[in-house]
Amino acid sequence: MANKWGIPQEVEKYVLKRDLFCVYCGVDFSINHESRKTKPSWEHIVNDIRISNIDNIALCCTSCNASKGAKLLDDWLDGKYCKSKGITKNTIAQVVKNALNNPPRLNNN
Template sequence: MGNRWGIPKDVETQVRERDLSCVYCGTSFTNSAQTHKTRATWEHIVNDVKLNNSDNIALCCRSCNSSKGSKLLKHWLECPYCLRKGITKDSVATIVEIHLSQNNKI
């Protein structure tokens, strides 16, 4: 096991190398303790903690993670937060686009 969220170390490494900015809004991550907005948080694209592979685990900003919560991705993309931020199925990272095109459960 890798971290306290049960994400295997190899998956954690892959995701950290792939996701240098929020997979939803595109905010670049920093290691600064000054702001929570630019700190990466772990995200299950499909809300299932058993799916701990690099296809379902991503990094997103705290704001997007808090806003999405346990909502289905397709419903979250229609919420006021996404509308205000300009987050759409066409603006998200490739890993999220793949889920949207392949999976009706998200």
């Protein structure tokens, strides 16, 4: 069984427990934010909807998700949005660092 984004239920449960903060900018999802930009959204770290395992699915804020869009992770991290928010390869969550060092692939499912 998968959610409406095709993410398997066991992956969804795992990620909801793991990602309590945006994996990119670190916004705290436990705080009730006024802006919908800081609400959690599902993210494919590597932009391939077919890779729906715990190494590629994460929670990030809507603002980071909208900024990243279909960009490659390396390109996005080097871009204006990340520079303005202080997001670097050193500040991102471990799951994203892992994806940079060893990108999730379709055969890892």
